[in-house]
Each structure stands twice: as structure tokens, then as C-alpha cells.
Amino acid sequence: MSITSAIVLFAIVWFMVFFIALPIRLKTQGDVGEIVPGTQAGAPAEHQLKKKAWITTFVAFILWVGFVSVIVSGKLTVRDLDMFNRMGPATVGETDG
16 A cells, blocks of 8 residues: 555544534534524534544544555455455456465
């Protein structure tokens, strides 16, 4: 895995975790009862983005380390994910033996 692939994988994992974390413990203006004129009641009153970004970075790093270790170890390959056998049999150069 190249450094560029590792950075792209981390960015993908980070954004996936961030989008999952955004609605967690969200307090809307409607919940608080202080709706700012011109906004929806569902707009966040307290978004806590900095805290969620730090938590996301920590969780994404742990997940990223797991993904990278599986990819680099070679225990799981693209051929293992080919459930419909569309890739065909592996050639001699593609096998470990």
C-alpha cells in the first residue's frame, strides 16, 4: 500500500465516521426552544463540531489501522471478495505458491 493510498483510505474512513457522529447527541433549536428567526426548528443549537471532530479522528485512526493491517497482511484480497467468480481462476503469478 502506497502512502497516497493510505492517506485516501484514512480520509474516507474519517468522513464516514464523521457523518455517523454528526447526529449523535444533537440539540436542535426546537428541542431547546430558542428558534432563531429565519432558521428551521431542526437547525442545531449546539453542534459541538470540534469535540466530534476529535472523537472522529480517534475512532477513524483505530479503524484505519485495522483496515491497513488487513490489506498489508494479504490475508484478504480482491479475489476473496469476488462472490460471483467474475475474475476467473488466479494465474500462476497471482498465487503465493
